[in-house]
Amino acid sequence: MIAIIGGGPAGIALGLELDRRGVAYELFEAKTLAATWRAVPSGVHVLSPWWTNVLQYRQALHGNPLRKPPAEVYLAHLEKMAGQLRGTLRTGCRVDALRADGNGGWLLETAAGGHGSYRAVVMATGYFATPRPAEPEIATDGSLPMLHAADIVDYGQLEGLRDGELPVVVVGKRVTAGQLLLELDARAIPTALSIRSGLQYRRHGFVASIRECAYFFWEELQARLVPNLRRASFPVMEGGATERLVGSGKVAVLPVITAISNGRLLLADGRQQAAAAVILATGYHPGLGLLPTGLEVDAYGIPKNADFQLQAMPGVHLLGFDNVYDHRSRYLRGIRADAARLADRLALSAGDARTR
Structure with missing residues (x-):
């Protein structure tokens, strides 16, 4: 058995x-x-x-x-x-x-x-x-809501994080983080992104979709021809609308958050940032x-x-x-x-x- x-x-x-x-x-x-x-x-x-x-x-x-x-x-x-x-x-x-x-x-x-x-x-x-916490883990005094993307089962929950002009800060730079940026923007909720290193985007558009389609057929063939092919496998953030939000400055990019104290984010570069909430898209x-x-x-x-x-x-x-x-x-x-x-x-x- x-x-x-x-x-x-x-x-x-x-x-x-x-x-x-x-x-x-x-x-x-x-x-x-x-x-x-x-x-x-x-x-x-x-x-x-x-x-x-x-x-x-x-x-x-x-x-x-x-x-x-x-x-x-x-x-x-x-x-x-x-x-x-x-x-x-x-x-x-x-x-x-x-x-x-x-x-x-x-x-x-x-x-x-x-x-x-x-x-x-x-x-x-x-x-x-x-769910994986942020790395390094964010010390918090509980003065701001902080949740993991795994806690969101309905994007309507994002409305409960709205606090005037204060941004909801998403921590992470992969697919889930990008999806959250789009959902927050669709609700006109101010948003920022906290990352440890530079962003990469997945190709977007008609030509990219054709190339991607071809890739998966090639990947299937490659898997049959080269057994046990191991390599890094984490997908990057979707391009297109997400890339435009960040590139235009509508979504501010912040460094690592080291702590939350008295309703403010303490950033790795010594700055402080007022925020409405923090969402961990940290895998x-x-x-x-x-x-x-x-x-x-x-x-x-x-x-x-x-x-x-x-x-x-x-x-x-x-x-x-x-x-x-x-x-x-x-x-x-x-x-x-x-x-x-x-x-x-x-x-x-x-x-x-x-x-x-």
Whole structure:
């Protein structure tokens, strides 16, 4: 029996692949299946074309395969895929601890009691449950609202941060930060951006869209020709309207915020800035809190693995994390292929176990 921890795209994709191979599994999800996508604000879109993100290839032709649909469309896709799962699904069941059973298997501890023993455990717990604070962390006396982008489930919440002409300051410089700038500007809420280093923008416009479309076909081919291709994988801020907001000075660019005191931001260059609120668009930590501390990590901050399996914990596997297999592994477009690869390994080990 396999235990899958996490019911997001990675967990669902792996369940589908294990079903195809006739491998039994139990899936544990602390909330509901696809919980992260249920909490994404309307207006957020997937980052790459539809055909790259679907969990089954045949779903790619359901609508324009080149479109980048909004979150609610992708959620409907996940719900459809989850409805096909044949394993045991334990939703609302948070795994609190993972420990070896002494016989080469693993036990899971939940609020409902112990579960096990499992010959393999797959950590498909993703990133979005563990928001990353600003680095360096901002000391605050609580005099200004400060929240993480993960706390925003409806962009209407931004109205509650409005305070006259004082800016809402977004901390970060990647995709989420850019989306927040656009949403604040659409509501005529004064905005500023706090960053540690220079901004980069993703190409924007018709020609850029054609090049991007071609890129994803090339990336798919490259992934097949060059297995285990690992490299930095963080996308930069969208260009176009976002770049114009910053370039025109409508969105002021501030240095690092070191502290919040008496309703003002203390900046790294010694200045002070009055503000209405601070939103952290600072990303997420990998959701690997069940693993022991002190494991040796690779260049991408993930415990070292061999073919998805942790080197230090035989039988425990990772899925959906940065560069676990290649540079696409943390993204929707990499999960489908990685789930099939991992399912092959798990099915092979199950067959080996039956023949012994």
